Amino acid sequence: MTMRSVPALPDGCTWVQVPGAEELRDYFSLTDVALRRVVEPERGLYMAESEKVIRRALGAGHRLRSLLMTPRWVEEWPDLLAVAREQGAPIYVAEPAVAEAMTGFHLHRGVLAAMHRPALPSVGEVVAGARRVAVLEDIVDHTNVGAAFRSAAALGVDAVLVTPRCADPLYRRSVRVSMGTVFQVPWTRIDPWPEGVEVLREQGLSVAALALAEDAVTLDHLEADPPERLALVLGTEGDGLGRRTVEAADLVVKIPMGGGVDSLNVAAASAVAFWALRLRA
Numbered sequence: 001m002t003m004r005s006v007p008a009l010p011d012g013c014t015w016v017q018v019p020g021a022e023e024l025r026d027y028f029s030l031t032d033v034a035l036r037r038v039v040e041p042e043r044g045l046y047m048a049e050s051e052k053v054i055r056r057a058l059g060a061g062h063r064l065r066s067l068l069m070t071p072r073w074v075e076e077w078p079d080l081l082a083v084a085r086e087q088g089a090p091i092y093v094a095e096p097a098v099a100e101a102m103t104g105f106h107l108h109r110g111v112l113a114a115m116h117r118p119a120l121p122s123v124g125e126v127v128a129g130a131r132r133v134a135v136l137e138d139i140v141d142h143t144n145v146g147a148a149f150r151s152a153a154a155l156g157v158d159a160v161l162v163t164p165r166c167a168d169p170l171y172r173r174s175v176r177v178s179m180g181t182v183f184q185v186p187w188t189r190i191d192p193w194p195e196g197v198e199v200l201r202e203q204g205l206s207v208a209a210l211a212l213a214e215d216a217v218t219l220d221h222l223e224a225d226p227p228e229r230l231a232l233v234l235g236t237e238g239d240g241l242g243r244r245t246v247e248a249a250d251l252v253v254k255i256p257m258g259g260g261v262d263s264l265n266v267a268a269a270s271a272v273a274f275w276a277l278r279l280r281a
């Protein structure tokens with residue numbers, strides 16, 4: 001890896017030439033999902049990728065731990081650097097090759113942020129007053145989690161709950177695919193599950209399980225006369241919802257299919273269901 005002379009940088013920026021520097025350990029091996037699943041919660045952090053996503057996180061009141069940028073972008077966002085300095089967050093600048101050696105991928109969006117992970121609110125706080133709630137049960141693909149959050153934000157879902165085995169909504173890929181809407185829609189983990197179905201019922205929500213079942217009503221039927229307050233539970237890729245979840249729900253609903261197809265990808269199914277069950281007034 002070729003070193004170059006230190007460029008002129010704004011105040012508060014530190015030039016990085018060694019990808020293994022200890023002060024940059026938040027950024028090591030970002031593509032190792034199993035590692036990051038453990039490291040990020042333990043350190044109380046998550047990673048935000050791209051200037052737009054970082055701004056959404058800051059707009060939601062989250063705080064920077066540090067910034068990692070490539071030289072081309074340092075002059076582009078002086079206000080972002082000013083926020084980092086104000087919050088006492090280091091600003092690291094590295095050549096793209098150095099940043100890639102550290103993180104495991106090319107920083108084509110020019111900037112990464114290590115953010116302080118906020119404490120999660122209680123289920124009661126998140127669903128208080130919510131009329132449409134999405135529950136993501138054991139969805140393991142971060143892309144699907146991010147896509148579900150983006151649909152929730154766009155289609156009027158008031159809150160999202162994720163079960164204990166569901167992928168982390170604050171994982172870098174989830175945040176990126178959601179376009180930062182994980183900072184917009186109130187969410188928390190619901191644990192234990194599916195015992196949490198009763199908690200939702202106690203909060204005044206009817207619980208609908210999106211699943212293939214003999215006694216399932218069609219989405220058209222539910223859309224015609226939906227409950228005032230509804231929690232819609234969507235299941236993991238492949239297997240769908242667990243049997244105990246389906247049995248605990250107030251009703252089971254399915255999306256009518258044609259063309260010999262029996263189901264949609266969970267992210268696509270969430271968008272269809274959120275649209276059909278959106279509040280009209």
